Amino acid sequence: MGMIGGSLDAFIGSVHRRGAALDGEIELVCGAFSSNPEKSKETGKALYLPEDRVYGSFEEMIRREKELPEGERMDFVSIVTPNHMHFPPAKMALENGFHVVLDKPITLNRAEAEELKAIWERTNLVFCLTHNYTAYPMVKEARHLIKSGAIGKVRKVIVEYPQGWLSQLVESSGTNKQAAWRTDPSKSGAAGGVGDIGTHAENLAEYITGLKITELLADLTIFVEGRQLDDDANMLLHFENGAKGILHNSQICNGEENDLNIRVYGELGGLKWRQMEPNTLVWTNQEKGSRIIRTGVNAESRAAQVHTRQPAGHPEGYVETFANLYRNFAFAVRAKEAGQEPDPDFDFPGVEAGVRGMAFIDTVLKSNSNGAVWTKFE
Amino acid sequence: MGMIGGSLDAFIGSVHRRGAALDGEIELVCGAFSSNPEKSKETGKALYLPEDRVYGSFEEMIRREKELPEGERMDFVSIVTPNHMHFPPAKMALENGFHVVLDKPITLNRAEAEELKAIWERTNLVFCLTHNYTAYPMVKEARHLIKSGAIGKVRKVIVEYPQGWLSQLVESSGTNKQAAWRTDPSKSGAAGGVGDIGTHAENLAEYITGLKITELLADLTIFVEGRQLDDDANMLLHFENGAKGILHNSQICNGEENDLNIRVYGELGGLKWRQMEPNTLVWTNQEKGSRIIRTGVNAESRAAQVHTRQPAGHPEGYVETFANLYRNFAFAVRAKEAGQEPDPDFDFPGVEAGVRGMAFIDTVLKSNSNGAVWTKFE
Amino acid sequence: MGMIGGSLDAFIGSVHRRGAALDGEIELVCGAFSSNPEKSKETGKALYLPEDRVYGSFEEMIRREKELPEGERMDFVSIVTPNHMHFPPAKMALENGFHVVLDKPITLNRAEAEELKAIWERTNLVFCLTHNYTAYPMVKEARHLIKSGAIGKVRKVIVEYPQGWLSQLVESSGTNKQAAWRTDPSKSGAAGGVGDIGTHAENLAEYITGLKITELLADLTIFVEGRQLDDDANMLLHFENGAKGILHNSQICNGEENDLNIRVYGELGGLKWRQMEPNTLVWTNQEKGSRIIRTGVNAESRAAQVHTRQPAGHPEGYVETFANLYRNFAFAVRAKEAGQEPDPDFDFPGVEAGVRGMAFIDTVLKSNSNGAVWTKFE
Amino acid sequence: MGMIGGSLDAFIGSVHRRGAALDGEIELVCGAFSSNPEKSKETGKALYLPEDRVYGSFEEMIRREKELPEGERMDFVSIVTPNHMHFPPAKMALENGFHVVLDKPITLNRAEAEELKAIWERTNLVFCLTHNYTAYPMVKEARHLIKSGAIGKVRKVIVEYPQGWLSQLVESSGTNKQAAWRTDPSKSGAAGGVGDIGTHAENLAEYITGLKITELLADLTIFVEGRQLDDDANMLLHFENGAKGILHNSQICNGEENDLNIRVYGELGGLKWRQMEPNTLVWTNQEKGSRIIRTGVNAESRAAQVHTRQPAGHPEGYVETFANLYRNFAFAVRAKEAGQEPDPDFDFPGVEAGVRGMAFIDTVLKSNSNGAVWTKFE
Structure with missing residues (x-):
């Protein structure tokens, strides 16, 4: 997973990281955590990422990761920027063959959303929108x-x-x-x-x-x-x-x-x-x-x-909803790669x-x- | 208190009777409990009323009670009939000098309500509408x-x-x-x-x-x-x-x-x-x-x-709301009779x-x- | 009902009176509300009792009520004094043929309780101990x-x-x-x-x-x-x-x-x-x-x-528990007088x-x- | 972190792994997940561990990890076996210089506990007992x-x-x-x-x-x-x-x-x-x-x-308590290595x-x- 947005002082970025980490199925391998390269670097360091996988912009990240050999490069992007910065990285990620997890709302406005849908429909990629509350x-x-x-x-x-x-x-x-x-x-x-x-x-x-x-x-x-x-x-x-x-x-x-x-x-x-x-x-x-x-x-x-x-009575909470989304997303990616249908009980919200x-x-x-x-x- | 409506099988009549009885300030002395005289009689008997104070109609009750000497006759009427039978007895009671407690809604429609208000304003009588939930x-x-x-x-x-x-x-x-x-x-x-x-x-x-x-x-x-x-x-x-x-x-x-x-x-x-x-x-x-x-x-x-x-933790409930209304009404009647202003902390809903x-x-x-x-x- | 104890500033006396009044089955007809005759008189007045039915002591009340013609005299006593004053009036009431409602605990100590039990067993009277919480x-x-x-x-x-x-x-x-x-x-x-x-x-x-x-x-x-x-x-x-x-x-x-x-x-x-x-x-x-x-x-x-x-959702509370006890007690008294067994679903705690x-x-x-x-x- | 116990069908092992993973401060690098080497291997595979870091016994793990160069070998062990298997691996880990996280109760009996305490006191190592409920x-x-x-x-x-x-x-x-x-x-x-x-x-x-x-x-x-x-x-x-x-x-x-x-x-x-x-x-x-x-x-x-x-209203639950313990433990290990006192607000239960x-x-x-x-x- 490569993360776009989510520098140290952001709320939702850390929630996504914790959700993704919870089940041990997903590893954060790179990030463009801020439009401020200094801040991005700092965040990457705090997250124990190697320096060369911390990028100054999402464009750089997508471009450079794509150049890495399969197996080494990130499998998907997780976009946790403010709303106005949802569409550009989502579009670019899809167009470059990366699956996408995107914080809601999907885009800044409906026109962008329709465009993103059209782009996504042309790919064979998995898309998850983190309306997490339905994952309880x-x-x-x-x-x-x-x-x-x-x-x-x-x-x-x-x-x-x-x-x-x-x-x-x-x-x-x-x-x-x-x-x-x-x-x-x-x-x-x-x-x-x-x-x-x-x-x-x-x-x-x-x-x-x-x-x-x-x-x-x-x-x-x-x-x-x-x-x-x-x-x-x-x-x-x-x-x-x-x-x-x-x-x-x-x-x-x-x-x-x-x-x-x-x-x-x-x-x-x-x-x-x-x-x-x-x-x-x-x-x-x-x-x-x-x-x-x-x-x-x-x-x-x-x-x-x-x-x-x-087991009963050991309270599950908010972070588990993100974990549910990320795990189900990971399963869907694997099913996709294996040419299988995803299991409908492991659903998650998408472009629709x-x-x-x-x-x-x-x-x-x-x-x-x-x-x-x-x-x-x- | 004389009750109009509230035969044995009615829900709200018994609530009113219990509320009125709770504090020992009000005594049920007569009733016209049903438009069915047989049913009225039966109810009166079950409530230990003397036969001659159980009436076959509200008109009879108001007329006959008015003829009784002060101190013996009922002080006020409590009307607990279905909505369409709110206006006629309320009007007649007010016009014959009896204070009124009336179950809500005040009348069948707004025209009746306005007319009742006009009648009430010409009297010097106390009127309580039992919107009981505000009495908690x-x-x-x-x-x-x-x-x-x-x-x-x-x-x-x-x-x-x-x-x-x-x-x-x-x-x-x-x-x-x-x-x-x-x-x-x-x-x-x-x-x-x-x-x-x-x-x-x-x-x-x-x-x-x-x-x-x-x-x-x-x-x-x-x-x-x-x-x-x-x-x-x-x-x-x-x-x-x-x-x-x-x-x-x-x-x-x-x-x-x-x-x-x-x-x-x-x-x-x-x-x-x-x-x-x-x-x-x-x-x-x-x-x-x-x-x-x-x-x-x-x-x-x-x-x-x-x-x-x-004291704290001894649950007070629904019946106490009616008791509050009846007690406050009784206090207001006494204040009125003594030519005093009612205490504003002992308020209750009225014609307005x-x-x-x-x-x-x-x-x-x-x-x-x-x-x-x-x-x-x- | 004649009440022993329960002057105006007491907590439990008014609870008993409200409970007894709630269902309209029981009427307070006399009382010895305090060992202080002045206080007793004052309480009786506030409760609208005739002066000649307000007594200066429980002994006086029991004696004098007994002399009244049946139908006029109290049917039973309700004893709501502090614990040390439970046994004497309960004993005297039973010995004079009055049914008894008694606040808990039954007596000051076990010896008194056993003695009261023995006295009660010799009578054919109804006895209720107001462990009210089991009446919910x-x-x-x-x-x-x-x-x-x-x-x-x-x-x-x-x-x-x-x-x-x-x-x-x-x-x-x-x-x-x-x-x-x-x-x-x-x-x-x-x-x-x-x-x-x-x-x-x-x-x-x-x-x-x-x-x-x-x-x-x-x-x-x-x-x-x-x-x-x-x-x-x-x-x-x-x-x-x-x-x-x-x-x-x-x-x-x-x-x-x-x-x-x-x-x-x-x-x-x-x-x-x-x-x-x-x-x-x-x-x-x-x-x-x-x-x-x-x-x-x-x-x-x-x-x-x-x-x-x-009906559902109209909260019933503490006062209803006393009403339940008093009503069930009243039913048991009537059953007793009619020579019938009391209905077991209308039970209440007794001497045992x-x-x-x-x-x-x-x-x-x-x-x-x-x-x-x-x-x-x- | 190297884990002892916690094969796939165990309850508490996965809780520990999730807790350790939540904040991204700790990485599972090796494990001896079961006394059954087959089962241990299977678990390691499911957890994406390299085969050579999945061991058939805790003794093997501790011995072999110790031989790895610093920076590569595990920093500490997490012991999540049934109670009778708490003492042996805890003792061995401490004696070989590894910090320890141990599920409660500390040992099978008090004698073992006292002995473990004595061993721990001779080391300069960090010890955490996962009484997790005090970490809320x-x-x-x-x-x-x-x-x-x-x-x-x-x-x-x-x-x-x-x-x-x-x-x-x-x-x-x-x-x-x-x-x-x-x-x-x-x-x-x-x-x-x-x-x-x-x-x-x-x-x-x-x-x-x-x-x-x-x-x-x-x-x-x-x-x-x-x-x-x-x-x-x-x-x-x-x-x-x-x-x-x-x-x-x-x-x-x-x-x-x-x-x-x-x-x-x-x-x-x-x-x-x-x-x-x-x-x-x-x-x-x-x-x-x-x-x-x-x-x-x-x-x-x-x-x-x-x-x-x-933020408020985003429920935190059970898994966070383990995350709290693991994070605080990690902080204490770092403080120890830096020769500093641990922060008392980041406390956790220990040998005592x-x-x-x-x-x-x-x-x-x-x-x-x-x-x-x-x-x-x-």
């Missing part, structure tokens, strides 16, 4: 239960993603790098919280239910004076099967950490899951009451089981999910700018 | 904290009221009296779940925040085939101070019991409360983390304290809250019937 | 599930009763009447926390499991300097069927409210219940995971159902439970004073 | 708060470790390797559950409080017929400062996963922590109520902060904790075999 075992189990009819036809979906870390204008502090780029349209894209976390909520809802949102209505707000992008979004949803829904994401819910959660109600029961207690899935039923499904205890699906590493996310952002922005009106997905 | 001590404390600036200016309000008991067409079973009248427009009014529980959510949100909703957008659904009234509602809200909100109520959230809950986020913190764990209020803050406020432990407001009966609820229902229905569009309160 | 619907359900074999043979019982209200020497403040008498051996008996709350834990464990403790080992402590009675107790238990257990009660668990809770593990599963969330019972199983049983939702036993007043509690206290004190050694029940 | 950030914070006086003098400690996985005689199934060796005295030592999990509870209690247990009383049981070692233990504790405590561990709590938890009450407040929700620490106080301390939110100690990898654990086991067994009597630590 209990999310797999929820998806399985709905698919198997356990709660009947889905009627109502409530998906929430409240955070509080942007309750104040922290991006102007000069010390919060995360906040700075995420609230800067030139780096983050036209959406703020909707792009950063709203897309996770959308991805989670569609993944678990297996249903597409067909139209939505979005009411976006910038609550913190001086901010440039939305920090709060309230949406109503219509799903393809007639189900109705609510999605809200916020970064001004003062005191909330990272409380992505979903509730799905069907004709025969319901399911509830919270990211912050990820090993618990609650299966509700009007007459029978609630059953607790727990990681490592009583998940019935193979999909949940193969994403579980520890990325384009879907950009369509979601587009539809949300369009709805909101037209006065928070009902807007169909195009 | 921790709701009082939440209101106090927001008023005192503890969470700063309110930005976002999420209020939910999911139930699951109408997940199937139980109203056609012939055995569920509750379900039958609540889903029948002639008895319940033009709204189903919105009138039954949505109004509680609206009342809770406005009471706690002290803010009025100025416009809303409502997406109503009848999920269960054969049902006549809405069983699910998703709404977006705008508040007078610029805060945004979400309100959803549902009776098809299969497996949910009675999960009224609210989250309010301000510039400086947030508050979270759930009716099903009513003695806990969570005060969130981005830097300091969460503090748990508990009934009988650390509520700082007198309003919370005077609505607390037991009732009219507000009808305005809410009207606005919701109008928004929905126009295609789920933004609609201002009139 | 989910406790009834737990007992039913164990009896029905749902968790197999019981192996391990953990019952806890932590409180924190005596973390400091509050009894010397002069303002905490509760604390003052409860830590005074002349009023409370030879045990402090063990008598006050340890007996509730013992009663709960034996009631739910249907098993008797046969021997125990108790390590008692007085943590707060200047206190005269135990404020902390740790015990190991042996049950008659070979099950092992732990019981601990404390009043110095700083920050704990009233957290009585129990866990019972059998060969096939387990049950967990907490008084502070009384409407939830968790049924654990190694392979199937946990099921949540909730008041008003999915309790299978009639015993749980007949102790449930509200009281004597058992005193045996428990004795055994604990004996074990502790011998150096915390294993001690058999006598 | 919230455990560090709890220790810090107690040390800083936040809850005053400690009075009561309740530490529990219930599991349910040995509720049936699974060791005889032939398919549960874990269960088989853990219930076999020749491999596990004289204690069953007490050695496996009781020692974790003891370690946690003493680490958090900073207090030593001075005497205890233990009541051990074998509930499952046919089992050779204790599967349930109930203990009372006395601490050096006069605090009292309860410790119980069980593997027959049917339906419990891995619910290690602790409550500590002092004069001024209390602390509560559960391993299964490891990122939450509750700080209780009688007047102020409870405060929630969360990983990544409001921990005040540097010790907690340096053991936190993700191991000897302490064996003393605990010895005292427990002695108490139990004498009839569950009070027994002092020797």
Whole structure:
């Protein structure tokens, strides 16, 4: 694996590295960790990479690695840069024959996403978009239960993603790098919280239910004076099967950490899951009451089981979701190289999910700018 | 107290009787428990009332009680009939000089509500509408904290009221009296779940925040085939101070019991409360983390304290909310009779809250019937 | 009902009155609320009793009420005095033909308890000891599930009763009447926390499991300097069927409210219940995971159902446990008067439970004073 | 790092490997994964090790690695064998100059532990015993708060470790390797559950409080017929400062996963922590109520902060505790090599904790075999 972005002071880069390392299936062999060559070098050194595999730019890395003999050169790139720097390295990597792991959202805007999709379709390469929250075992189990009819036809979906870390204008502090780029349209894209976390909520809802949102209505707000992008979004949803829904994401819910959660109600029961207690899935039923499904205890699906590493009660967490994605990606690469189909229980989001996310952002922005009106997905 | 409605097989009548009895301040002295005189008599007997104080109709009760000497006759009426039978007895009671406790919603429609308000304003009588959920001590404390600036200016309000008991067409079973009248427009009014529980959510949100909703957008659904009234509602809200909100109520959230809950986020913190764990209020803050406020432990407001009966950890529940309303109503009657102002910490919802609820229902229905569009309160 | 003790500033008296009033089956007709006649009068007045039914002493009340014609005189006495004043009025009431409701523990010591039992056995009267915590619907359900074999043979019982209200020497403040008498051996008996709350834990464990403790080992402590009675107790238990257990009660668990809770593990599963969330019972199983049983939702036993007043999700609490006891007691009195057997699903603790509690206290004190050694029940 | 034990079908070996890999500070370079050379080879292959670094026995590994040039040979051994195979490789590694990471309990019995301690004291090597549960950030914070006086003098400690996985005689199934060796005295030592999990509870209690247990009383049981070692233990504790405590561990709590938890009450407040929700620490106080301390939110100690990898609400779990130990161990090795003192906030359990654990086991067994009597630590 060669990493693009992810210098020492970045949040998501180290998460990717830990996720990739966890199962011992993937080795970091090179990196272009920063557009600042000095910073890249420093990071490479801290990661015990040989100096000659630490590059000053992603272009250099892709070019030079390609020249190395097979077996020695990196197998794939992992791109963990801010959003505006997703498309260029992803495009170049694919065009040079490297598989790609890319942090979400896929690109800065929908046009880039469509272009990237077109490029990818011309290759025979594996592409993983790290919508990691769908890699929790209990999310797999929820998806399985709905698919198997356990709660009947889905009627109502409530998906929430409240955070509080942007309750104040922290991006102007000069010390919060995360906040700075995420609230800067030139780096983050036209959406703020909707792009950063709203897309996770959308991805989670569609993944678990297996249903597409067909139209939505979005009411976006910038609550913190001086901010440039939305920090709060309230949406109503219509799903393809007639189900109705609510999605809200916020970064001004003062005191909330990272409380992505979903509730799905069907004709025969319901399911509830919270990211912050990820090993618990609650299966509700009007007459029978609630059953607790727990990681490592009583998940019935193979999909949940193969994403579980520890025995019951040994908490699995956030880093394991990245490990799940990287491991499944590695398996898919091997299957590809062996000319085999990948195992569907070891799935991960790809280009389609990325384009879907950009369509979601587009539809949300369009709805909101037209006065928070009902807007169909195009 | 004389009761109108509330025969033995009704749910809410016995709740009112228990609430009224709890503190020993109020005695049931007569009743017209059913439009069926036989049933009324039977109920009166089961409640140990003398035969001559059990009436065959509310008209008879009000007329005959009025003829009794003061001190002997009932002091007030408690009306616990289905919605369509709220207005006639309330009107007659007020016009005959009796204070009134009335189950919510105030009337079948807004016109009746406005008329009742006009009648009440001509009297010098006390009127209580039993929006009981705002009578929990921790709701009082939440209101106090927001008023005192503890969470700063309110930005976002999420209020939910999911139930699951109408997940199937139980109203056609012939055995569920509750379900039958609540889903029948002639008895319940033009709204189903919105009138039954949505109004509680609206009342809770406005009471706690002290803010009025100025416009809303409502997406109503009848999920269960054969049902006549809405069983699910998703709404977006705008508040007078610029805060945004979400309100959803549902009776098809299969497996949910009675999960009224609210989250309010301000510039400086947030508050979270759930009716099903009513003695806990969570005060969130981005830097300091969460503090748990508990009934009988650390509520700082007198309003919370005077609505607390037991020491910490001796759970207070639903029946105490009715007891709080009845006790506060009794205190207000006495204050009125003594020519004093009522104590504001012993408050309860009145005609205004009732009219507000009808305005809410009207606005919701109008928004929905126009295609789920933004609609201002009139 | 005539009440002995329970003046306005007492905690438990008002709980009893509310419990008795809740269902409209019982009326307070007289009282001797304090050994101070002035205070008794004042309390009676506040409770709207006629002056001539408020007495200056329990002796006077029992004597004078007995002289009243049947139908007019009180049916039973409710005794809510401090422990040292349990035996005299209970004895006199029974000897004068009045049924008795008595707050726990039954008497000041075991000798009194045995004597009271003997007196009661000579009468044909109904006796209720208000170990109220076993009157929760989910406790009834737990007992039913164990009896029905749902968790197999019981192996391990953990019952806890932590409180924190005596973390400091509050009894010397002069303002905490509760604390003052409860830590005074002349009023409370030879045990402090063990008598006050340890007996509730013992009663709960034996009631739910249907098993008797046969021997125990108790390590008692007085943590707060200047206190005269135990404020902390740790015990190991042996049950008659070979099950092992732990019981601990404390009043110095700083920050704990009233957290009585129990866990019972059998060969096939387990049950967990907490008084502070009384409407939830968790049924654990190694392979199937946990099921949540909730008041008003999915309790299978009639015993749980007949102790449930509200629909699901309308929290029932502490006051309902007293209402359950008083209602069941009233039913038993009527059955007795009608010459019928009482319905076993409407049960309540009686003299036997009281004597058992005193045996428990004795055994604990004996074990502790011998150096915390294993001690058999006598 | 060279690993001893931990073939593919072992539980704890893979946990160690993942923990060691997580931060990219440690590389697995060789292993003797099984006493069965075939199995060792297979494991090495699956872990992408070169064939010549996969050994048939630990003796061979230590001998051969020692012969490699510095910089190439392993820096330390990680020993993850069953208990009876802890002492021999640990001894040999130390005697040949290798630092050691060793799974707990340190050895099969106390004599071995003392001998190992003596050997270690003669070296200048770093030794880590993987009592991993004390490596959670919230455990560090709890220790810090107690040390800083936040809850005053400690009075009561309740530490529990219930599991349910040995509720049936699974060791005889032939398919549960874990269960088989853990219930076999020749491999596990004289204690069953007490050695496996009781020692974790003891370690946690003493680490958090900073207090030593001075005497205890233990009541051990074998509930499952046919089992050779204790599967349930109930203990009372006395601490050096006069605090009292309860410790119980069980593997027959049917339906419990891995619910290690602790409550500590002092004069001024209390602390509560559960391993299964490891990122939450509750700080209780009688007047102020409870405060929630969360990983990544409001921990005040540097010790907690340096053991936190993700921002708030991105759950950290079990694998991170091993990563913490391995990283801290690696830092200590480097400090040692640089002749520096290790940073006390990056601490980990060592030989002392191991000897302490064996003393605990010895005292427990002695108490139990004498009839569950009070027994002092020797």
